[in-house]
Amino acid sequence: MRQGLAEIESSEFGYVAAHGLRAARHAVADYLRRTRGVVADPRRIVLCSGATQAVALLAQCLDGPLAMEDPGFWLHRMVLRHNGIDPLHVPVDEDGIDVDALTACDATTVVTTPAHQSPTGVVLSAPRRTELLEWAQPGRLIIEDDYDAEYRYDRAPIGALQGVAPDRVVYIGSTSKTLAPGLRIGWMVLPAHLIARVRTAKSLADTGSSVMDQIAFSQFLTSGAYDRHLRQMRRRYLSRRNALLAALSRHLPRAEVLGAAAGVHLTVRFPAGFPIEELTRRATELRIRLEPLGPCYAEPDTAPPGLILGYANLTESQIARGVEMLGQAARGLGAA
Ligand SMILES: Cc1ncc(COP(=O)(O)O)c(C=O)c1O
Numbered sequence: 001m002r003q004g005l006a007e008i009e010s011s012e013f014g015y016v017a018a019h020g021l022r023a024a025r026h027a028v029a030d031y032l033r034r035t036r037g038v039v040a041d042p043r044r045i046v047l048c049s050g051a052t053q054a055v056a057l058l059a060q061c062l063d064g065p066l067a068m069e070d071p072g073f074w075l076h077r078m079v080l081r082h083n084g085i086d087p088l089h090v091p092v093d094e095d096g097i098d099v100d101a102l103t104a105c106d107a108t109t110v111v112t113t114p115a116h117q118s119p120t121g122v123v124l125s126a127p128r129r130t131e132l133l134e135w136a137q138p139g140r141l142i143i144e145d146d147y148d149a150e151y152r153y154d155r156a157p158i159g160a161l162q163g164v165a166p167d168r169v170v171y172i173g174s175t176s177k178t179l180a181p182g183l184r185i186g187w188m189v190l191p192a193h194l195i196a197r198v199r200t201a202k203s204l205a206d207t208g209s210s211v212m213d214q215i216a217f218s219q220f221l222t223s224g225a226y227d228r229h230l231r232q233m234r235r236r237y238l239s240r241r242n243a244l245l246a247a248l249s250r251h252l253p254r255a256e257v258l259g260a261a262a263g264v265h266l267t268v269r270f271p272a273g274f275p276i277e278e279l280t281r282r283a284t285e286l287r288i289r290l291e292p293l294g295p296c297y298a299e300p301d302t303a304p305p306g307l308i309l310g311y312a313n314l315t316e317s318q319i320a321r322g323v324e325m326l327g328q329a330a331r332g333l334g335a336a
Contacts, residue, residue: 001212001215001216001219003219003223004215004216004218004219005215008023008215012211012215013211015207015208016208017208018199018202018203018206018207018208019045019046019047019198019199019202019203019208020045020046020047020187020208020209020214021047021211021214021215021218022042023214023215023218024047024214024215024217024218025042025043025045025047026042026218027217027218027221027222028040028042028045028047028187028218028221029041029042029045029189030221030222031221031226032160032171032173032187032189035150036146036149036159036160036162036163036171036173037159037160037163038160038162038163038166038171038189039162039163039166039189040171040189041189043195044166044189044190044191044192044195045187045188045189045190046187046188046190046195046198046199046202047185047186047187047208047209047214048186048187048188048202048209049184049185049186049206049209050174050176050181050184050185050186051076051145051147051172051173051174051176051186052075052076052079052186053184053186053202053205054170054172054174054186054187054188055076055079055080055111055143055145055172056079056082056083056205057188057198057201057202057205058143058170058188058194058198059079059080059083059084059085060083060201061194061197061198061201062085062109062141063108064107064108064109065088065105065106065107065108065109066080066085066087066088066107066108066109066110066111067087067088067089067090067102067105067107067109067110067111068080068087068088068089068090068110068111068112069089069090069091069092069097069111069112069113069117069118070089070090070091070092070297070298071092071119071120071293071296071297071298071303072089072092072111072113072118072119072296073113073118073119073145073296074295074296076111076145077298080111087111088105088106088107089298090102090105090107090110092117092120092122093122094122094258095122095124095125095127095128096112096114096117096122096123096124096125096128097110097112097114097117097124097128097132099128099131099132099135100131102132102135103135108139108140108141109140109141109142109143110132110135110141110142110143111143111145112124112132112142112143112144112145113144113145113146113147114129114132114144114146114158114161115146115148115149115152115158115160115262116147116148116149116259116262116263117259118145118147118296119259119265119267119293119296119308120258120259120267121258121259121260121261121262121263121265121266121267122258122259123155123158123261123262124158129158129161132161133161133164133165133168136165136168136169138168140168141168141169141170141191142161142165142168142169142170143169143170143172144160144161144162144169144170144171144172145172146160146171146172146173147172147173147174147176147177148177148262148263148264148265149173149262150177150178150230150234151177151233151234151237151262151263151264152261152262153234153237153238153241153260153261153262154260154261155261155262162189166189166191167191167192167193168191169191170188170189170190170191170194171188171189172186172187172188173186173187174186174187175217177263177264177312178226178229178230178233179229183213183217184209184213185209185213185214185217233312237264237311237312239316240311240312240314240315240316240319241260241266241311243311243316243319243320244266244309244311244319244323245257245260245266246320247319247320247322247323247324248268248323250323250324250327251323251324251326251327251328252268252323252326252327252330254270254271255268255269255270256268256269256270264310264311264312265308265309265310265311265312266308266309266311267293267306267307267308267309268306268307268309269293269304269305269306270304270305270306271305272304272305273305274305274333275305275333276292276293276294276305276306276307277292278333279326279329279330279333280292282329282330283325283326283329286325286328286329288322288325288326288329290307290326291307291308291309291310292305292306292307292308293305293306293307293308296308
């Protein structure tokens with residue numbers, strides 16, 4: 001922040017650019033172009049308070065029915081509803097979002113997580129990617145939530161959809177998985193026809209994100225420190241992920257693991273009929289907080305018994321100990 005402040009004019013601290021400082025939008029554009037293949041014109045970028053604000057602002061600017069993945073990120077579903085949109089639900093399978101089902105519903109916009117589906121962790125397959133891009137005819141829009149694409153372990157990175165169809169895709173990203181959710185730093189790259197509307201929505205929401213944060217983040221990006229941080233974290237999270245996989249196969253061998261190739265979480269599914277509420281209750285008694293899959297489903301009661309397991313913020317020994325205790329809690333329930 002100190003380095004950034006040394007280079008900035010005091011005029012940048014007025015109510016000048018609700019969509020973000022020029023320097024910060026340029027730094028984000030360079031980064032997205034280089035790492036995600038995004039067609040990132042800084043004039044099309046709106047900096048915002050995380051992916052969550054991006055979804056809220058877009059909800060205020062879009063017309064027509066909107067669909068999201070089922071299961072999907074429960075918070076985004078709530079944000080959409082809070083902004084007057086009741087999303088249609090499109091199922092997800094092991095290839096990602098079901099594009100036939102998307103076509104069959106009336107939606108003109110879809111919110112999707114192609115690089116690492118939230119929550120299942122599956123990656124949108126190449127054929128589905130093509131189908132989804134074909135779905136995005138004029139008048140239709142894909143909102144690509146690229147929330148954790150920086151982390152990829154067992155396969156080559158796949159570029160953002162936006163890079164192929166920049167006029168049909170809104171690209172969303174944030175620092176919540178790479179630095180910390182509490183920073184509330186995020187961005188959108190918009191098709192030309194949405195720029196004015198989304199800028200106005202951002203301006204009316206809060207007149208712009210904190211200039212201090214934008215200065216610090218753009219300094220972090222342009223100095224190369226963000227790249228160094230990501231390289232270091234990739235190695236660390238790979239070890240943590242491997243520790244989690246090893247512990248799961250040892251202590252919960254009947255749990256099916258999904259989505260381990262990327263991101264900072266994976267999901268496990270238990271055999272049908274497994275009493276996930278009872279496991280969650282027993283785990284709580286052991287002071288282990290679990291996140292079941294249920295709330296991510298439009299109809300939580302129909303969710304398969306499963307858990308979302310984040311591993312980025314735990315040491316390898318905490319992971320090993322936690323899963324061992326989970327295995328003990330699951331004893332007699334049909335998963336161990
Ligand atoms: C699917 C998805 N998108 C985006 C985010 C990040 O949201 P934000 O940038 O508002 O913290 C998360 C965080 O958990 C997420 O799961």
